[in-house]
Amino acid sequence: MGSVVVEQLTKDFSGVTVLQNINLNIQEGEFFALLGPSGCGKTTTMRCIAGFEKPTKGVIKIGDKNLNGLAPNERNCGMVFQSYALFPHMNVFDNVAYSLNIKRLKESNIFRKIGVYTRMINSKLAKYPKDIEKKVMDILEYVELTDHAKKLTSALSGGQQQRVALARALVMEPEVLLMDEPLSNLDQKLRHTMRNTIRQIQQDLKITTIFVTHDQEEAMSMADRVAVMKDGEILQIGTPTDLYSNPKSPFIADFVGTSNIIPGKVIDQENGLSVVQIGNQTVKSVATADKQEVQVIIRPENINVLNENSMEYDNSFDGEILFSTYLGSTVRYDIKVGDYTLTADTTYESGNHILKSGASVKLGVSPERVLLI
Amino acid sequence: MKGLKKNLTGIGIVKLLIYAFFILFLIIPLLSVFLVSFTGEPINFFGSLISLDTMQLTFDQFKNATLDNFKSIFSNGTYFKALMNSLYLSLLVSVIVLAICVPIAYGIARTKMPFKKTISALCTIPLIVPTFISAYAFIIMFGRAGWVTYIYQALGGEGFLIDPYSFTGIVLVQVFFFFPYALWPMVAAFKVSDVSLEEASRSMGSKSWLTFFTVTFPLAIPGMLSTALVIFAVSFSDFGTPIILAPTDLNLLVVEAYREIAGFFNWGGAAILTVIMIAVAGFVFWLQNAFFKGKDYGSLSGKPKQVKMNNNKVLTVSLSIFSSLVVLVPLLAMLTVFMQSIATTWGVEPLPAGYTLNHYKDIFTNSLGNIQNSIILALGALVLSIIIATFVSYFVVRQNSTGLDFMTTVPLIVPGIAFGIALIQTFNTAPLQLTGTAVILIIAYTIRRIPYMIRSTVGTMKSIKADIEEAAVNLGASTLTAAITVIGPLMLPGIAAGSILVFVTVIKETSISILMAPANWAPMSLAIFQNILRAEYYSAAAMSIVLVVLVLVLQAIANRFSRKQL
Numbered sequence: 001m002g003s004v005v006v007e008q009l010t011k012d013f014s015g016v017t018v019l020q021n022i023n024l025n026i027q028e029g030e031f032f033a034l035l036g037p038s039g040c041g042k043t044t045t046m047r048c049i050a051g052f053e054k055p056t057k058g059v060i061k062i063g064d065k066n067l068n069g070l071a072p073n074e075r076n077c078g079m080v081f082q083s084y085a086l087f088p089h090m091n092v093f094d095n096v097a098y099s100l101n102i103k104r105l106k107e108s109n110i111f112r113k114i115g116v117y118t119r120m121i122n123s124k125l126a127k128y129p130k131d132i133e134k135k136v137m138d139i140l141e142y143v144e145l146t147d148h149a150k151k152l153t154s155a156l157s158g159g160q161q162q163r164v165a166l167a168r169a170l171v172m173e174p175e176v177l178l179m180d181e182p183l184s185n186l187d188q189k190l191r192h193t194m195r196n197t198i199r200q201i202q203q204d205l206k207i208t209t210i211f212v213t214h215d216q217e218e219a220m221s222m223a224d225r226v227a228v229m230k231d232g233e234i235l236q237i238g239t240p241t242d243l244y245s246n247p248k249s250p251f252i253a254d255f256v257g258t259s260n261i262i263p264g265k266v267i268d269q270e271n272g273l274s275v276v277q278i279g280n281q282t283v284k285s286v287a288t289a290d291k292q293e294v295q296v297i298i299r300p301e302n303i304n305v306l307n308e309n310s311m312e313y314d315n316s317f318d319g320e321i322l323f324s325t326y327l328g329s330t331v332r333y334d335i336k337v338g339d340y341t342l343t344a345d346t347t348y349e350s351g352n353h354i355l356k357s358g359a360s361v362k363l364g365v366s367p368e369r370v371l372l373i
Numbered sequence: 374m375k376g377l378k379k380n381l382t383g384i385g386i387v388k389l390l391i392y393a394f395f396i397l398f399l400i401i402p403l404l405s406v407f408l409v410s411f412t413g414e415p416i417n418f419f420g421s422l423i424s425l426d427t428m429q430l431t432f433d434q435f436k437n438a439t440l441d442n443f444k445s446i447f448s449n450g451t452y453f454k455a456l457m458n459s460l461y462l463s464l465l466v467s468v469i470v471l472a473i474c475v476p477i478a479y480g481i482a483r484t485k486m487p488f489k490k491t492i493s494a495l496c497t498i499p500l501i502v503p504t505f506i507s508a509y510a511f512i513i514m515f516g517r518a519g520w521v522t523y524i525y526q527a528l529g530g531e532g533f534l535i536d537p538y539s540f541t542g543i544v545l546v547q548v549f550f551f552f553p554y555a556l557w558p559m560v561a562a563f564k565v566s567d568v569s570l571e572e573a574s575r576s577m578g579s580k581s582w583l584t585f586f587t588v589t590f591p592l593a594i595p596g597m598l599s600t601a602l603v604i605f606a607v608s609f610s611d612f613g614t615p616i617i618l619a620p621t622d623l624n625l626l627v628v629e630a631y632r633e634i635a636g637f638f639n640w641g642g643a644a645i646l647t648v649i650m651i652a653v654a655g656f657v658f659w660l661q662n663a664f665f666k667g668k669d670y671g672s673l674s675g676k677p678k679q680v681k682m683n684n685n686k687v688l689t690v691s692l693s694i695f696s697s698l699v700v701l702v703p704l705l706a707m708l709t710v711f712m713q714s715i716a717t718t719w720g721v722e723p724l725p726a727g728y729t730l731n732h733y734k735d736i737f738t739n740s741l742g743n744i745q746n747s748i749i750l751a752l753g754a755l756v757l758s759i760i761i762a763t764f765v766s767y768f769v770v771r772q773n774s775t776g777l778d779f780m781t782t783v784p785l786i787v788p789g790i791a792f793g794i795a796l797i798q799t800f801n802t803a804p805l806q807l808t809g810t811a812v813i814l815i816i817a818y819t820i821r822r823i824p825y826m827i828r829s830t831v832g833t834m835k836s837i838k839a840d841i842e843e844a845a846v847n848l849g850a851s852t853l854t855a856a857i858t859v860i861g862p863l864m865l866p867g868i869a870a871g872s873i874l875v876f877v878t879v880i881k882e883t884s885i886s887i888l889m890a891p892a893n894w895a896p897m898s899l900a901i902f903q904n905i906l907r908a909e910y911y912s913a914a915a916m917s918i919v920l921v922v923l924v925l926v927l928q929a930i931a932n933r934f935s936r937k938q939l
Binding site for chain 1: 843861
């Protein structure tokens with residue numbers, strides 16, 4: 001296991017810069033997610049670490065070892081591919097044993113080599129040594145695939161294939177585990193289970209893991225830290241809670257969860273609160289901004305739809321319900337306030353009635369929940 | 374230096390070797406034949422590299438290089454006439470083939486013509502038979518002692534119905550044995566042409582025959598012109614038919630070139646004819662690419678289209694009769710060869726005088742060597758093709774190697790006889806004196822037929838996703854190990870299908886065999902050819918049947934394989 005350091009990583013594809021000055025410092029045993037929309041360079045970053053892409057500039061280190069110039073097969077990074085990339089002509093056991101065979105190949109003399117090659121081309125022709133067999137069966141037991149060892153991978157379900165891919169990467173005891181959108185091919189329910197499985201295994205083995213995804217929920221629920229990427233650059237790195245409560249840009253505020261983002265102008269400071277002009281109304285915030293033109297960010301769950309006997313809020317507005325969406329545990333309202341439409345989430349308890357379109361409401365937001373960027 | 378060292382990994386060496394192979398046995402021979410067309414005498418290319426004297430000699434040859442040979446195209450009436458005759462032959466054949474294929478293709482693709490399945494099946498016969506056997510079949514049908522001639526004379530005709538030893542004879546053989554090359558692409562063109570366009574035409578009140586001529590047919594024109602060019606190229610490069618049938622007063626390029634080299638050792642003359650042949654073939658290939666690539670009328674949308682089959686009785690029955698007549702000719706030709714192979718004697722009679730299996734017995738006792746030679750040579754070419762094609766498709770698909778892609782397409786263009794002449798010239802003297810050995814024969818077969826193999830393996834390679842190989846490398850395998858343990862096994866179906874194609878075409882191969890095979894390595898095709906020249910028709914017939922059956926069996930296995938793949 002090792003820490004992963006990426007310094008000043010830049011990658012050009014025939015003149016087009018797809019990665020610009022990427023800096024990462026991933027701790028040993030950390031579960032680190034690269035999050036961003038498609039085309040943001042997250043997969044390219046991972047492929048640079050795995051060695052499939054050659055960086056135009058920059059240094060990548062695992063532990064103290066500089067990876068520059070090392071071929072992908074010399075890096076000892078286990079990778080789980082988006083499509084799993086299981087070998088279709090081999091059964092589950094042979095797939096998992098592949099890296100162990102390769103290791104054996106490198107240590108053997110020429111006659112042994114022929115034996116190993118034979119085994120890799122067709123495992124019926126040559127037997128596995130005991131130690132390899134044990135190692136493979138152990139890891140298969142760990143991912144609960146013991147019964148499927150002799151099956152072809154095409155005979156397995158999506159979740160099982162995913163676990164074979166994981167086992168195949170783990171059995172080589174990699175210093176870093178790389179996962180490229182590993183859950184994107186699974187259905188909703190299986191995805192949730194696999195999230196837990198992967199997180200569990202990662203915690204168990206304490207293996208440094210880099211996880212690429214475009215799904216913010218996945219990143220937030222699994223990772224210790226998340227790097228949000230856009231257009232080949234890293235916008236912000238932080239823990240999931242940090243990213244959610246202190247987004248550094250409107251993009252992140254919107255990408256990580258839903259946000260109301262409204263342009264405003266700081267006009268005053270009053271009792272330690274910033275006063276921001278939005279249209280013909282004002283909002284107070286505990287945040288301070290170093291410039292006048294700001295983006296005001298309020299999470300939907302922080303907008304309270306008030307009834308008559310609610311407490312008083314420092315910020316309160318009058319609004320009109322445009323649209324309501326019932327989501328089970330919550331109700332989402334689109335509310336017209338002045339020239340803007342705000343989104344507000346309220347907890348739904350049975351017996352509550354859902355406000356109809358056109359209803360007039362009062363909204364309250366506490367200054368602690370108003371961010372200025 | 375550092376870059377070079379980096380390329381010298383296992384897989385890099387393999388790539389260099391493959392480049393070396395194609396440069397040595399394809400590019401240099403073609404280049405050298407081009408140079409010889411100026412010098413008029415063979416140059417020792419490899420000798421010049423190792424001996425100063427030889428190099429001096431080569432330089433002297435270049436100093437004497439002239440354009441005389443090129444002038445001779447026009448001054449020497451024979452060459453010019455040969456070129457004109459060849460062009461005229463190919464043009465005529467492609468036009469006739471086009472004309473007879475349109476109704477058959479329409480019948481197969483768009484109507485409920487009776488006996489459609491049988492007709493389609495019979496259309497494959499011509500593809501199995503090497504052309505010199507078809508030509509020979511025409512001789513025993515239409516020749517002096519042929520049964521057609523007998524019937525014709527019995528009905529009161531004088532002389533021949535058609536003289537097989539004539540320009541007409543050559544045209545007929547090529548038409549009846551090449552038409553399937555045009556038929557299947559044309560069937561495909563009729564099938565994909567958008568039926569909704571025709572329905573649009575019908576809905577606007579157009580009659581069905583009017584729709585055919587104003588919509589269906591014009592839409593198929595680009596496809597038809599493209600296939601006509603294919604036929605032109607096939608006919609132009611064909612050696613088997615003219616060498617058997619061309620009368621002495623009919624000059625054709627392939628025959629003329631063969632005579633110059635095999636009869637008179639006229640290197641300069643053979644070289645200039647070779648250059649002309651390659652130039653014409655190359656031009657046709659270029660024409661086809663330049664005008665028809667990506668210019669089809671784009672009716673290929675993903676959604677499956679319901680093709681409405683024409684069920685007009687008069688139309689379908691007449692189409693069926695016409696198609697049957699066309700496919701009957703090759704069928705009768707092959708039946709005639711078969712009858713001859715089991716005949717005791719067959720004079721000017723409709724049927725042989727008696728039947729015997731002696732000719733087969735004869736072959737399996739006296740000519741077993743030829744059969745063995747054929748199989749050994751084909752196996753040699755097969756092994757070589759498998760190795761080269763597997764790696765080439767890897768380089769072309771994964772590393773986007775345009776150089777190899779181009780070099781492995783060249784053999785498709787170069788006529789067999791031209792390629793043979795180039796090889797003979799280049800490897801005629803020390804230090805690389807390979808002419809007359811089995812090695813050069815195998816190499817020639819390999820290079821000539823490897824495009825088929827590569828097409829098959831490239832297809833399979835493309836279906837193997839790149840990340841499967843990356844996964845192997847990620848798990849610690851070198852590129853070469855990944856190729857052996859993952860890519861190789863996954864490519865087996867493609868290799869198997871391509872292999873049989875290579876094997877079959879090598880066994881059928883005429884021009885290279887006749888030109889290059891030494892006596893002790895004579896394959897079946899050469900033996901049959903010599904038997905025909907010696908007028909030993911019965912053993913030629915028996916050997917032809919053996920060859921065709923061998924090809925048929927292998928082809929059946931190949932079909933099995935390719936079906937399994939789907």
